[in-house]
Amino acid sequence: MLRLAGRAVRQVGYLYEAAPWRLGSTRVATTGLDFQAGDPAEMVIIGGGCVGVSIAYHLAKAGMPRVLLLEKSELTAGSTWHAAGLVTLFNTGINFKRIHEYSLKLYEQLEQETGQAVSLHLPGSIRLAFTPDQVDEFHYHKTRSRWMQAPMEIIGPERVLELCPIANVDKILAGLYTVRDGHIDPYSLTMALAAGARMHGAQLQQKTPVTGLEARTGDGWNVHTPQGIIKAKRIINCAGFWAKEVGKMAGVEHQLMTVHHQYFITSSVPEVAALQREIPVLRDIEGSYYLRQERQGLLIGPYESKETMRLQDDWMENGVPSGFGKELFESDLDRLMPHVEKAMEVVPVLKDAEISRVVCGPIIYSPEPLPLVGPYHGPKNYWVAVGFGYGIVHAGGVGKYLADWITTGEPPYDLIEADPNRFDAWATPHYARAKASESYGMNNAVMYPKEERFSGRPTYRMSGVYNILLDKGGSMGFHSGWEQPHWFSRPGQEPSYRPSFRRTNWFEAVGRECKLVMEKVGVIDLTPFGKFVISGPDSARLLDSLCANVVPAEGRTVVSHMLTPRGRVYAELTISHLDDSFFLITGSGSEFHDLRWIKHVVAGGFTVHVKNVTEEQGVLGLAGPYARHVLRRLTVEDLSDSAFPFMSCRNIMISGRPVTAVRISYTGELGWELYHSNVDTLPLYMALMEAGKEYGIGDFGTYALNTLRLEKGFRAWGAEMNCDRNPLEAGLKPFIKMKKDADFIGKRALTEIKKAGLQQKLVFLIVDTDDIDAEGNETVWYEDEVVGNTTSGAYSFTSIQSIAFAYVSTALATPGQTLHVELLGKRYPARIVQDPLIPTEARRKSERYEARLI
Incomplete structure (x- = not known):
């Protein structure tokens, strides 16, 4: 025995057997159904830890036939058997609370269902x-x-x-x-899930290592084992710390530590x-x-x-x-x-x-403290559930989540924070090591709003203006491998990250930048946007099926949404029609999330070519009342409203360099997004700054952009809309063209949703706060009843008040209605107002024109 008092402690050597306090057992077959002949397995699960066994249990319980789990040694081998077994409802995220809640409810009734004690x-x-x-x-x-x-x-x-x-x-x-x-005994939990999986018809086969994976022509996989080749329609990598090796067999490099x-x-x-x-x-x-x-x-x-x-x-x-x-x-x-x-x-x-x-x-840790869960954007029908630092509490909920997704064809709710497609080649081994060390070491650190962590940064994903923006006081944020300025300090001011639950050192800077865009002209680096080019004979037909808005005419741009079959918002895109191709733009965090979905739909029978040009192209946004004046100094193109109207696009020359210019700005002000070869980003930026000197041009960051878009009532994917929401309750009706000829994905579901009526609606709030603003996901009260949640918020420097979007019941969603938003334990009065709070530049111009006509 070793006392803790004092520091004289000995090392404990290797243990080679399951710890003796682990209780419970169940018989798990090593033989059974012959998956080497006849129909292929619907799903082959590779790995017999608690997560893999939970997926087998939930798939079989959902009625999927021919579910096979392969374990190279014994169930629970790897990380499961020695886990401390903690289970909690707490999670710093939002939808992971659903994962935890389901797990606890399942574990409470699992013994009764299976007859296997779970302790x-x-x-x-x-x-x-x-x-x-x-x-x-x-x-x-x-x-x-x-x-x-x-x-x-x-x-x-x-x-x-x-x-x-x-x-x-x-x-x-x-x-x-x-x-x-x-807490729960992980060994007993896994044995109970295994017993349940077998009760519902799944086969769990131990001592069967996977030695190779071969994608079959057309569809499915050949899974190589010492006992022979097993055909599978889908495979899911649940291999724990062997997941890297299994991934490599499928042609995928998973950065797991x-x-x-x-x-x-x-x-x-x-x-x-x-x-x-x-x-x-x-x-x-x-x-x-x-x-x-x-x-x-x-x-x-x-x-x-x-x-x-x-x-x-x-x-x-x-x-x-x-x-x-x-x-x-x-x-x-x-x-x-x-x-x-x-x-x-x-x-x-x-x-x-x-x-x-x-x-x-x-x-096992991914580069972040959250696992990789879902279908991968590369090989077809390759799914993953790996990188679980907290696999015991996640096992039940993730098993149910993936089983629902696999059997229905879409995620049951949004869990993009665990999307396996959030990492790509930029997440190098060096980056993965640095981030895993940081995530583990900060496991119990205070989690602030606008959280930034700095290990492993920057990656190679840096725009051509990264260094100059850094020198100009840019406080950088991390966006899918990219460094992008959140805000800019004044000369002599340190652009440091000072986390706080209240307004902190970025607050005044954001106010300056909002004023810059509203009164003069500003430039923002938007290079992290995801950018895809779709070409080929079926391009228009694909987009008509994929998106709820109309396909834009040549030279025009639309904002459109990809919906799931049940009518939820999978993604928001801007689509520009240029010559014989379409240019699609999405947010930085959605790059491979959206690309995977597009390719999934393409595989249904469209002759198109999809090219990801995210790293090839830089983007500079120019916005403000003098934006046209600045551009006119750099191009011979006619930039007037009649020649280059709002929501139009064309290929032009700016300062002698080819640019795809789109007349759009997320600020809601007069502006263009300028897409170009990444080698031209710095010279274009310098040309814009030089041309804009007399107009007071300056830099602005993503915090100001977020404030300006909120003032204009612009919804953001991941906040006001995601796979938890339908576009009607999110206020996206103008972008949903139910009468267009194409039977777009989700159209039938929207028809039923509209017929049934909405239960909740997105509303715009003015919040009477002091030194704090809503961030999103705060509780909304009506009298003493919880009636909804915020989705995002900020301080409006234009109207001098705190603002937020929130979902509330339709019965309360009326302008003038008084509610309360809870922030840091205090309830602040909030009033619903009609959005947008500040009309866009185009709307203001139209209203002035109409007033003149009157």
Whole structure:
């Protein structure tokens, strides 16, 4: 036994068998249906951890026949068997709360369904705050959870002590208490899911490694195993820390890192043994560790800093050693001692506790702390569910999510934060290593609005003006590998990232930039946009089927939306018709998300060529009342309203360089987006700046752009619209052409939605705040009832007030209606007004013209 008091601790060597406290067993077939002959398997799941087995369970339960799971060694081998088993409703995201909620509900009834014990404990959990910022974070998360039905309660030190009598609460300011949280035995959970999968007809085959993957001509896969070749319509990579090798077999490079995660369990502690009830799981934000009761002892799992944590680098280079399954790494308790000492301050009984068991096991991180979940944009019918740093709590919900997607043909709700297509070649091994270290080390860091993390940056995705914008005071944000200015500091001011839950150092700068665009002229780097060229004989027919708006005539641009079959907003695009091709633009975070969907539809029978030109082309946006004056100095083209009207596009020369100019601006002001070869970005930028000197030209960033688009009532994909929303409730009716001849995807569903009537509508709010503005996903109240949520918000520098978009019930969606928006624990009065708050430049010009006619 090893005492924790003092730092004289020994290393614990390798363990080679499943830890003896793991309980439960079930018989899992190694033979059965012959998938080497006859009809191919509908789905082959590669990997038998809790996530893979959950997917098998949910697919089989949904009625999918011939579901086969292949495990190279034994179920739970890899990361599952040694996990600490924490389950919680808490998540800093929004839709991942749905994943967690479903998992907990499933785990509560799984034993009754399958007859297999899962050893689920639900003593609750408490996140501990020691600083005012951490208390602010609790309020931030609480208001973002009310409308998601993930109940949390902020409690004081006295209540913390009542729930956890062995805690020292002297320095604790507050706790975020979640009643239904706890922990589960991962081995037993996986065996229960396996039993359920077999009950519903799935086959789980152990000791069957996948040795090769071969895409069949036309459709499907040949899955090579030592027992022979299995034909599959689809495959899903759930291979944990073997996922890189499986990906390579399919021709995909997944940047996944194996992390050494350590925790230890004490022997029986008298004070713990004397407790009347199990203590809640404690999560210490300051000390960066979790602590829970394990029988009559304690289990403590620290998350070390990025400087001290360990990655299994050689696996990144050389792959996982053959035969590695239920092994552990050698532990290093010295790395844990700073966290253990913090834990001793909060739970003093640890000082005299003795270690009975140490676990240092491999867990997997993507470059971000979220997994890769869904279909991949490269090989057809290749799906992934990999990179789970928190696989136990995610397993149930992700299994259900993917089963619904696979069986219905579209995601049941938006989960783009876990989209496997959010990374591409720019996410190099160097980047993945740096980000995985950062994500693990900041696992318990305070999560701020507008969060920025800087490891691994910049990548090679830098526009031609990156360095000059940096020198001019640009505070850079990260957008799918690109660096893009969020705001610009004044000369002598440090453009530093100062996170806060309230208005911070960027606030005044954003006001200056909004004024610049509204009164003069500004330039913004929009290079991170996703850009696709679609050409070929079926191009127009494809877009007519793919998008809800009409196909633009040559020389024209439209804003259009790709809908899912059930009528949800999958994506928003601008489509420009140039010569014999179409130019499609999407947001930076949607590049491969949208490209995958387009190619999926193309595969249904369209003769077109789709080319991704995102990295080949730069984009500069020019906006403001003097935008036309600036461009006229650089081109011979007629830029008048009659010759170059709003929402038109053409190929022109600017400063001697070829440019595709689109008369559009997300600011809602007079402007153009200028698309060009990336080698021309810097000279074009310099030419614009020189030509605009006498008009007071300047730079503006994405924060000002967001404020300006909100003032104009422009919706944003990922905020006001996504796969959770239909375009009618989002106020997108002008872009949905129900009467066009083409039977576009989602049209029939929209007809039914319209017939049934809307339950919620998007409204525009003026919010009476002080030093804080809505960010999105805050709770909206009517009297004492939760009635909706914000989607985005900002301070309007044009109208001098705080504004926000929000979804509320249709019964309340009336201009003049008073509501309240909850921000950091306080409810602020909010009034619904008709959007847009500020008319666009085109609308203002039209109104002035109409007034003259009158």
